[in-house]
Amino acid sequence: MERRERKSQILNILAKSVRRIIQDEIPDFEGVQEIRLRTGQPVRVVMTDRERILPGEQKPHIMTKEEMRETMEYISHYSLYAYENELRQGFLTVEGGHRVGVAGKVIMEKEKVKNIQYISSVNIRVSHEVIGCADELLPYITKNRQVCHTLIISPPCCGKTTLIRDLIRQISDGNKYVKGCTVGVVDERSELGGCYLGIAQNHLGGRTDILDCCPKAEGMIMLIRSMAPQVIAVDEIGTSEDIHAIEYAMQCGCKLIASVHGLDMNEAKNRPVLGELIRRRMFERYVVLGNGSHPGEIRGIYDERGSVLCRG
Incomplete structure (x- = not known):
């Protein structure tokens, strides 16, 4: 735009x-x-x-x-x-x-x-699209041109929604790091697609289906049953229902891209239900964002064991 x-x-x-x-x-x-x-x-x-x-x-x-x-x-x-x-x-x-x-x-x-x-x-x-802001992240959250289950941990106003938006676009359209996938987006607060009169105002890729203004937990299950997504993307998970729906989606073979408010890995681990998923190593990658010079500035990327893959 x-x-x-x-x-x-x-x-x-x-x-x-x-x-x-x-x-x-x-x-x-x-x-x-x-x-x-x-x-x-x-x-x-x-x-x-x-x-x-x-x-x-x-x-x-x-x-x-x-x-x-x-x-x-x-x-x-x-x-x-x-x-x-x-x-x-x-x-x-x-x-x-x-x-x-x-x-x-x-x-x-x-x-x-x-x-x-x-x-x-x-x-x-004001909605800002930053095309390409996920470029440096993609090599770390993909394996054999497939997406890893990824949790993005970020304080408010650090560009996580902007980052997820660009991730969805690149995963959907495909590039040298990932084969183009069908992506299902549950956009509970109309921030990712920014749908207006049912039409996405942001570029989320040619293989992306959006459930707008739909509760995340219910929406993930609806997408699995109706649209057969290979990847599901949700922003700002938090409730126990969200976590249980994510676990269900993973068991159905969908890859997950999700975000949560938090300062670092330790804070995420201490969440009552989310912490259990982390301890069980359900996510394969963790991306921690911080306040920086551009949206989605990365402070650290970790694998399922919490080992550092990259520091910002």
Whole structure:
């Protein structure tokens, strides 16, 4: 996706007054990660290396209720009701695969979230594709041109989703390290494919099938039964249901690419259910990411025994 196209997609969902400020103050969108709007608070833009208050800290623009309402109208195409299923998860996905997180008054029904009303906070997370960012990783997570079961361990905001996205694309299309495979993606939060109206906005390869907005555990089993994937990719596993579904998929002959929040191998080992998979050496490769100069910077790669294969 070109920078100009990405910028246009974001600007089109902002209230016109906020749009003008961002157009004037942020000419290049390459370093923009998030735009945070809160009613009664300054407009903030999170960049790669800093956070900016717009247009400046001395005279910040304070977001009004009217601007928030106008922004949500553009995001939802003037029909929040049509997006009720997405809103109950706390986010919407817009054209370009950009994710819009929302917060406000939560409406409950039968002890479950039904909807969110009176939206007072919006977090626009700008989708960035970095084609080729998984190049240096592929030689370590493949054997005989086949993918190894791989777990990516990463703190937040270290580029793990960007890295997984490029891994999926390369595994799906194939290259000198891996034969092109059918890949099933369970995209519970619409971050990997960034589907908009059912169509992936990010490049995930020609042999990739996506279950969008589907719970990970249920989605993995659905894909195995319906799409016969050779590889399954999921982002941010965590629940015991996720772990059991991963084990089931491995037993069915699927290779797994998964990620989990964590600082290092030791922290992952101490997770109640995930730790058991690690102790049983179910994963063949572990990739630990850290904050660095580019998305997906690798701190270390380990084999199933925890032996170091590569240090960043």
